[in-house]
Amino acid sequence: MAAMSVVISSCAAQAKDKVSADQHIEALIAEMTLEEKVGQLTQYSDVGDTTGPLPDDETQRQKMDMVRSGTVGSMLNVIGLDDIRTIQEYAVEESRLGIPVIFGFDVVHGYRTSFPLPLAEAASWDLAMMEETARIAAREAAADGLHWTFAPMADISRDARWGRVMEGAGEDPYLGSEIAVARVRGFQGEDLSAPDTIVSTVKHFAAYGFAEAGRDYNTVDIGTVTLFNIVLPPFKAAIERADARTVMNAFNVLNGIPATGDAYLQRDILKDEWGFDGFIISDWGSGVEMIDHGFAADGEEAAKLAILAGSDMDMESNVYAQHLAGLVERGEVPESLVDDAVRRVLRVKAELGLFDDPYRYIDEARAEQVLLAPEHLDAARRMAERSVVLLKNEPSLLPLKQGERIALIGALAGDKDTPLGNWRGMAEAHSAVSVVEGFEAAGLDFVYEKGADLEIGDAGFANPVVVNTDDRSGFDAAVEAARTADKVVIVLGEDARQSGEGRSRTRLDFPGVQQELLEAVHAANENVILVVMSGRPLVLNWADENVPSIVQAWHLGSESGHALTNVLTGAYNPSGKLPMSFPRSVGQLPLYYNHLSTGRPDEIPEVFWSHYIDEENSPLYPFGHGLSYTDFDYSGLSVAADGSEVAVSLTVTNTGEVAGEDVVQLYIHDRAASVARPVRELKGFQKIALAPGEAREVAFTLGPDELGFYNGRGEFLVEAGLIDLYVGGSSAASLTQQIDYQPRPASE
Structure with missing residues (x-):
């Protein structure tokens, strides 16, 4: 405790004398043991309650002992002001040097207030609005004691099979760059030391969105022209134009080298050529995963390869904590590299103001005032309205009109959870406004039938509530409702957990019996308006050929039902444009508008030109497409x-x-x-x-x-x-x- 008091007094004196943060950091590094330095490069996830007495869980006990000893620099997934305060007290008041912990969390599209998925927001093409939603998400997360988000995902992807397209900005590097800049500025604000801003992380560096066959974590093998012109621009823009302070490396290999161990990406390009002076964090366990990649023989070699390549902080793979000090002591890793990584981490902590006041983000009164504030919900509705894309409206069944008798069909229309999407932060389950509730609030004349029910199971991350795969018991009631209605609004698509990390798909049609329901309802009443809730482009060929009006609604967040109702009734005229091409067939993937020409691009009398014999080359709906109720x-x-x-x-x-x-x-x-x-x-x-x-x-x-x-x-x-x-x-x-x-x- 005495040593800690000396350091705090020294910090206060330095602040009073306006000694630079860099000088303060160098003084700390000079005081630190090798184990304390390695600790600053180690991040662990919370595994249980940390307030009060330590829990019986031995892993959690060990982590808290490491915090007390000053050998943990960061934690993620610690939620709640009490837990954050307790862990920060361990670090600041019980460790030798009192260096504060930085707390991170996946604030991807909102914290307590849920905004549309990032891919949905990208469909708005509204940069100011995207910056505003990131600003609100930061304000809420900071009010709950958090310092750091692992967002935005700047990966360009051309393959809708990859579930994480929901987390990015689509297929285009120019649009992706502008959106990355807007989101980083929203999270970080104009002054990181303000208590309502959080550090932004651009991820995943690099080429994660090009995983072969759209299968998450899979190999990436692309040319350098694609790397420099398509993959890297959003990262470069986020760093050079918005000063993103952290970068997360990727799970995948590129040119046979795992990104976590890729010195060319991390040292040559990011730190040297681009001058990035923040720090790089590994993705979850990606350090130790270099063993499974066949790149590192064991954990010790993984730690060596990662630090030599420039990966500064190790997230949850434990290779730095277990091996890095020994590598330095044996002369296999220069301590100067460790010092450089520590310097980068401490610099970001200083920029957050944590050395001046490690508890500055812990404010119960602010949390009560900020979380789910009415103005935040209003912004969620406005963002959701702008994210909707009108794909088709022939003849003009939309907008709906008062006095029309409407059949509202589909389990997703009544679901209050799916609109929250994947990576939903701390939004309360089943808290979204449903389409049914939106119709009720608007005073529409409608009858609601599920048609195909939801399968209610464990709503946890690994075991989602999903659209039922085989129950047709509600078909008859839905068909009868359609037959007696003026117009049918049918809401179909993916559950929130059917897209996202680890949710790759080989079929992009509607899960379960939803397609059968659509066809049965359409046979009873052709005046069908299809509303598609999904986290990715789906294959909508049958609907495009048969259904007059199609609306791409994504997963729109807390105010989904109100926003969708406003679009369907014309209270808001849809303005969204697609950030990804919609395929006619999974067999076209990867599919993207900005492709190269071939040597045989045009149709010739024989078969020898670049085409399929069973499908068109073109997308069903091209990049940038989106209709309006006007022309x-x-x-x-x-x-x-x-x-x-x-x-x-x-x-x-x-x-x-x-x-x-x-x-x-x-x-x-x-x-x-x-x-x-x-x-x-x-x-x-x-x-x-x-x-x-x-x-x-x-x-x-x-x-x-x-x-x-x-x-x-x-x-x-x-x-x-x-x-x-x-x-x-x-x-x-x-x-x-x-x-x-x-x-x-x-x-x-």
Whole structure:
């Protein structure tokens, strides 16, 4: 205790004398034993109650003893102010140097207030709103004592089989970069030392979204052109433009090397080339998993490979705690590398203000005021409205009108849990507003039938409530309700736990007997509006061919029912656009709009061109697609080059009878380059609102950052040549002009 008091007094004196945080950190490192240094690089998960007497669980007892000894730098999954305070007291008041613990948690799309899944939010293309929801999530998590989130996921993915697409921003690196920046800024705010901000983690570095066959944790094998142009840009943007303070490495191998042991990714690119001065944390157990990858012989070698490669903090694999000190003592690992990693961890703790006040995030009054605040629920509704994508509306069954008799069908319509989605933070189970409740609140004339029930089991993480696989007992009642209704709204899709980490699928149709229910209901009444709740793109071929109106609703969070009702009734005019292409068949995957051309791209009389003999090449719904209850016209495209910059402008007109929002999208195609370029690449977008009949000029500026690209050596090139520009409401935009780009200094 005496030594701890000396350190605290020293900290106070340093603050008073305005001694820099770096000097304070160097003084601490000089005082630390090797075991204490390794402790700062060790993170453990909570396994039980920690308040009061230590629990009988021996593992938990050992972890708390390590906190007391100053050999645990971070903990995750500690929930509740009492537990956090107790563990922080162990660290600050009982360890020799009193270095505070940093507490992390997966705050992915909300904390107590649940927002739409990240993929759903990406469909809003509303960067300001995404920053706001991350800001609210940070405010709530910080009010509950947490310092750090493992979000956003910046992985680009082109494969809807991979369950974690729900956690990212889709298939495009430009959109993904803008969203990563917005979310990091939302979590971290303008000042990390403010008690309502939390540290953001961009993950997973790198290429986790390219797991072969869409199978989670699987091998990744991609070329360096894809790595530099598709995978890395969102991470680079989050670090260089938003100053993300932590990065999580990935489970997968890349070029045969597990990311946790990849010095090229972590040291050469991230820390050296990009100048990242925060710290890298492993994913859960990824250090020890290098043994199963066949890269490390044992835990000791795994620890050595990870620290040499630049992985600073070890999450729950225990390899640093068990082996790192011995490796240093034997001279196999330079202590300077350990010092560098410790310096990075302490720097982030200092930026959070934890050395000034380790209890600054623990405030019961603030927690009571902030968690589930009315303004947070209002933001959840607004975000959910903007995340809905109208895929089809022919004829215009939507919006619903007062006085229409509606049959509302589907177990998911009455479910209050599925809308919360996977990785739901601390949202209370079954707390979402259901579609049934939304219809009731809006005063709609409807009758509700489940049709196919939910299978109610253990609602825990590993054993979800799922859409029943074979019960058709409710079909007759649903069909009868449909037969006597003016319109049918049927809600089908995935349960919250059928997408997410470890939830890869080989079939992307509706689970269970939901497709049979859809066809039976449609046979009774063709005026069907299909609402799809899912965490990924599904295969909707039959619905597209037969159902007049289709709405992609994702998992929309706490206010799901109210938001969906507002969209279906036209109280909010849908404005969402797809961040991922929707396939016609699983056999097309991976599927993405920004693909390269082949040497035989066009149909020829014989079979020898790039195609399937049993399916079209094109997606069912392309990237960027999304309809409105009004129509937008694009005209007057003007393109002018001035040196290395290209000015693009056009006029967008709302030609319909209601106000609406549109996402104006700008794509390019570099005709011929030293590296083959995609057929189209998103390089700009703006979300605008227009009154009926209103016209507005929309302008973009393209420069070397947008018109250049990386070669396979990671060199950024800006080349002269012909470039096609396309502007419109999706990646299938048809308004086009061509420029002969000749980069040179701009004219005076």
